[in-house]
Amino acid sequence: MLAAVVLVVAYVIIVTSPLLLVTALGLHSPNELIYEIARSIALSAFAIVCLQPVLVARLKWIERPFGMDILSRFHKSMGIFVTILLLSHPSFLVLGGGGLPLITSLDQPWYIWFGKIGLLVLLIHTLLSVFSSRLGLKFEQWRRIHYILAPLIIVLVFVHSWETGDDLKELPVRGLWIILFLVSLSAYLYHKILKPAVLFRHAYRVVEVKQEIHNVWTVKMAPPQGVLLYDYIPGQFHFITFHRGGNLPVEEHHWTISSSPYQKAFISSTIKESGDFTSTIGLTKPGDKAVVQGPFGRFSYVLHPEDKDIVFIAGGIGITPFIGMLRYMRDTKADLNVLVLYANRSEKDIVFRDELAQMEADERPRLTVVHALSNPGTDWTGEKGYVDREKMERHVGRVESKAFYVCGPPPMSAKIIETLLSMGVPYNRIHREIFSL
Amino acid sequence: MRFRTLKIVTAVIVVVVLLVCICVALVRKFVFSAPSEKQHASVYLRPTKMAAVGFKSFHLENHTSIRFVISAIEIGEEGE
Numbered sequence: 001m002l003a004a005v006v007l008v009v010a011y012v013i014i015v016t017s018p019l020l021l022v023t024a025l026g027l028h029s030p031n032e033l034i035y036e037i038a039r040s041i042a043l044s045a046f047a048i049v050c051l052q053p054v055l056v057a058r059l060k061w062i063e064r065p066f067g068m069d070i071l072s073r074f075h076k077s078m079g080i081f082v083t084i085l086l087l088s089h090p091s092f093l094v095l096g097g098g099g100l101p102l103i104t105s106l107d108q109p110w111y112i113w114f115g116k117i118g119l120l121v122l123l124i125h126t127l128l129s130v131f132s133s134r135l136g137l138k139f140e141q142w143r144r145i146h147y148i149l150a151p152l153i154i155v156l157v158f159v160h161s162w163e164t165g166d167d168l169k170e171l172p173v174r175g176l177w178i179i180l181f182l183v184s185l186s187a188y189l190y191h192k193i194l195k196p197a198v199l200f201r202h203a204y205r206v207v208e209v210k211q212e213i214h215n216v217w218t219v220k221m222a223p224p225q226g227v228l229l230y231d232y233i234p235g236q237f238h239f240i241t242f243h244r245g246g247n248l249p250v251e252e253h254h255w256t257i258s259s260s261p262y263q264k265a266f267i268s269s270t271i272k273e274s275g276d277f278t279s280t281i282g283l284t285k286p287g288d289k290a291v292v293q294g295p296f297g298r299f300s301y302v303l304h305p306e307d308k309d310i311v312f313i314a315g316g317i318g319i320t321p322f323i324g325m326l327r328y329m330r331d332t333k334a335d336l337n338v339l340v341l342y343a344n345r346s347e348k349d350i351v352f353r354d355e356l357a358q359m360e361a362d363e364r365p366r367l368t369v370v371h372a373l374s375n376p377g378t379d380w381t382g383e384k385g386y387v388d389r390e391k392m393e394r395h396v397g398r399v400e401s402k403a404f405y406v407c408g409p410p411p412m413s414a415k416i417i418e419t420l421l422s423m424g425v426p427y428n429r430i431h432r433e434i435f436s437l
Numbered sequence: 438m439r440f441r442t443l444k445i446v447t448a449v450i451v452v453v454v455l456l457v458c459i460c461v462a463l464v465r466k467f468v469f470s471a472p473s474e475k476q477h478a479s480v481y482l483r484p485t486k487m488a489a490v491g492f493k494s495f496h497l498e499n500h501t502s503i504r505f506v507i508s509a510i511e512i513g514e515e516g517e
Contacts, residue, residue, distance in 0.1 A: 008446055012453055019461040028469035036462035044454050070443050077447045081454075427441060 004065035014051060014180075018043035021176055022167050029166075035096025038089050039167070045085040046161050046177070048078055049154055050184035057187040058195070058239075058293065067298035068237075069434050076129065083126040086119055086157075111163035118156030125149045140251055140277070147192065154184050199291045202227055203243070206288040207266055212351050216317065217281050218258060220268040221290045229264050230294065232257060233302045234328035235321040235433075238294025240269065244284055251277050256320040256433075257295065262331035267292070270351065272317040299405070299433040301325055301336075307403035307429075311396055312340045313387060313416050315408020316349065321433055322407065323352050329365040336365040339395060343372045343387045343408065347380065370395050386412075389419045399425045407433040 013020075019040055029036050055062070055075040063071060094102050102112075125146070128135065132142045158181050167173050208220040221240075223229050232238075234257070241252040255269035273279045299321055301307055312322040319342060329336060344350050356369045372383035372391060383391055396402065404420055406413050413432060420430055 008450075012450055015450075015454055016457045019457050023461050023464055026469050027465060029465045031466070033462060033466050036466050037459060040458035040462045040465075044458055048454075070440070073440070073443060074447060078450075081451055085454075427439070432440070 001065075003061075007062060007065060011051065015044055015047040018047055018167075018173065018176060021173055022170075025170055025172060027167060027170065032096040034092050035098065038092030038096055038098075039165075041085050041092065042089045042161060042165070043167065045082050045089065046157060047180055048082040048085070049157055050180040052079060052082075053150065053154075053184050053187040053191065057191040058296070059187075059190075063296055064298075068296040079126055079129065083122055086122060090115075090119070111160055114156050115160035115164065118153055118160055121149055121156065122153050125153065138276070151185075151188055154181070154188075195293070196291070199293055204267075204290045204292045206242075206284055206286050206290055208286060209282070209284050211282065212270060214348060215273040216270060216351050217273075217284075218268050218270045219281070219284055219290075220259070220266045221292060222266045229267055230292075232261050232267075232295035233300045234261055234324040235300035235302070236295035236297040236324075237321075238267075238269070238292055238296065240293075241291040242284055243289040243291070245288070248280055248283060249277050252291075253277060254296075256324065258320045258324050258327075260324060260327035260331050262328055270317070270320045270323070274317075297433070299407070299431060301403070301405065302328075304403060304431070308336055309402040310336055310338045311402055311404045312338065313343075313404065313406045313408070314340065315343045315387075315412040316345075317351065318408035318413075318433070319351055320407075322405070323355070326356070326359055326365070326367065330359055330362065333364040338365045338367045340367065340369045341372065341387050341392070341395060342369060343374065343412065345375045346373055347377060368395075387416065389423065392419060392423065399423055403429050403431065405431045405433075410434065 022043065029039070031039075052075060055071050055078070058068070066074075090098075090103055094100055108116075128137065128142065128145060132139075137145075158177070162168055162174075162177060165173075168177060202224060204221040204223050206219055207222045208218075210218045210220075212218055237254050237256045239252050239254045241250060242248070243250055255271055257267060258270040259266065259268040271278055271281045273281060301310055302325075312325075314322050322340060326338070326340075328334075329338065340356065342350070342356075350371060353371075356367075359365075360367045360369050370383060370391075372385065372387050373380055374384075374386055376382070376384050385391075399420075402425075404425060406416050406420075408416070413434070417430055417432065421427065
């Protein structure tokens, strides 16, 4: 908690540092007030732009207090905010007396064009990010665009502000600008070049590929000889890039770790065929190279030792973080009461059915598994339909002192959380995992 | 950190940044004193790069000010 507060305060100080610096330097300005606001906005916006790559460079000391999903959402929110800020910058300059030609005139110096092009690229990029699903843009396509446009925006904004900004004539401000730019560039190069190169040199090997059900596979991976498996807690996720030869795609994806950290020989992810890339996951062979980066995430009961009565609510492949946690509970003989409400469409979609039944029969953890099928066969005797309030009240009983962990398709998770809140479960006792970053 | 907390933190950061922007603009405009006329001459009478596309004002020591509206200018070496 303290680390999170320190990082948030540091972020605010850094994004306002150009403003604080020009104030400390006592630089007077004779311009209109609105013109001055436009300049202030640009100063702060530059710092926000430069910190954007740092937020998502997967730096452990930044990720750990928040979790990757939170950081990704913050990165996206600040991207939208800085787009609005930078759109208002030329608008306020015009309103402040800069004149409409500032925007409309084609006869302008090259560094003004750098700013205009940078703003246009930023606007296009933000619109693509916000409306990517509506535009039918696949995540991989969007990510490729992102990795090209993001550094381009930073360079264009840097050059524009360096050449144009009146405040940039002051040496301390120039120094700050170089520092911010170098921090940004370093984070990008670390994330895109340095770290992948190091990870590739120590790539894991696939040791087993097991088909769990008709469209779900578990891939086990082991580190190279002499290299220890990285430490993780159950429920976390990692990024994997499979290098499988042939014409099989090489793409980085993130998957939940489904193995128990108790055993140190291998690590596994259980992957559902749900897209162009994952439809090839069954073609992965033992011996294939897997570049693994992790662990990330904070979705784990281990981080909440006060939770003794736990309810896991899973939808479909959302069972994967829970199976990792349950395996770890089993391996450590955890003295916990656990109820699993597991929703699927039909019997053939239930993953880890036998293993869950076996864990239920064991003493620790004291586990109860309730399967609910939305499209059951005629011979199904278990729960039918979605996991709704009636089922939760019947199986969970009193909600006081219980902690709830929810992982499933976003609409289902949202509905479950809404129901839990309406049942009187405090918000801080509901833990949620979101697949998409 | 939870998603609800994230929303609050993001909103607070946005408000703080906007407030600091406005406050700094106000301070620079109204609190800091203008430099001397001679300094102005060196700061504001040269054809700065922004001047090429907008306007420039400069103040005299008797608190009057003159504004130049510049529609087009050839940017050359800085001069007074």
